Amino acid sequence: MGAEEDDERGFFAEQPAPAPARRAGKQASPHYHGHRERLRRRFAEGGPDALADYEILELVLFRAIPRADTKAPAKALLKRFGTLGQALGAPEHLLREVPGVGAQAARDLKVVAAAAQRMLRSEVRGRQVLGSWSQVIDYCRAAMAFEPREQFRVLFLDKKNALIADEVQQVGTVDHTPVYPREVVRRALELSATALILVHNHPSGDPTPSRADIAMTRQVVESARPLGITVHDHIIIGKDGHASFRGLQLI
Missing domain, CATH: 1.10.150.20 (5' to 3' exonuclease, C-terminal subdomain)
Structure with a gap:
């Protein structure tokens, strides 16, 4: 067995404390x-x-x-x-x-x-996402809620609304992520996706959509619609909750 394998086996191993020097009388163990x-x-x-x-x-x-x-x-x-x-x-x-x-x-x-x-993602992959909405939110919160920079990710769905792929498209700054609607649609076509869920995080913790968020979402919707690709929702994840564009009637 090589040294690298030994290191891997010992990665999580709790190392025993070295044996104390013998002294007269009984020595108490650390509390x-x-x-x-x-x-x-x-x-x-x-x-x-x-x-x-x-x-x-x-x-x-x-x-x-x-x-x-x-x-x-x-x-x-x-x-x-x-x-x-x-x-x-x-x-x-x-x-x-x-x-x-x-x-x-x-x-x-x-x-x-x-x-x-990984556990939460496995609960979502291959299932009908719209029927497992709470698991989708749990997964997105675990993946993004505590990131120090904004991330824009896309969940690509097939015609049965099952998850094909989950990809981070862009990583930005603490309060901005550049998003290119044409690139989102191009990737959807490459994956033969027929529906999308857009997700990004607000490191500030407040999931309220900004004007820029609303404008970008509409651009993606308008770019995807002629190609038969539906944007089901855009979810903004914050440390203390989330906001749904569908729920806010912004889509």
Whole structure:
């Protein structure tokens, strides 16, 4: 077995603390050892609902921080970012700025976030999207709500409104993303898509459509309609909610 394979096997392995030097009398174990076992037992017996958000973060941090108390950095993550979702969605370089969270712990948190996104995407792919609307919203929120820059993505659907592809078309700045309606339609034709759902995020947190959002959406709708391509909706994702152009009667 090569060194690279050994590294992969050990990526998530919790490394044991080095054996303490022998001393006369009985030496007490660090206080966090019993705490870790209690948390693991509560999770095993009661599932995730038996733990607070910071305790879920502790479980993730156990493997990256094997020889220290993880309660303080877990609570510091929530204090810095606000919620469990925002902590997992935060950029890796910001996670590393939190006291007690090093490079390995930040990477582990991003792996958990990626796994959650993949799980949600698998629930959407191949299904009739319009019949799984809450799952679509959940997936888009997980993928985009906490991005520091605007992203414009398109969900391409077939004639049965099943998801063909989910692609990020553009990445912009904190408050603007350039969108080219002709490129959106061209890609839809390449994929033989007959319907689209447009999605972008507002890093400010407020999902209210701007005038530029409304104008761009109308341009995409007008470009797609003559080619038999329907724009079902344009969803704006914010940290605290979302806005639907269809629901707002803007489409």
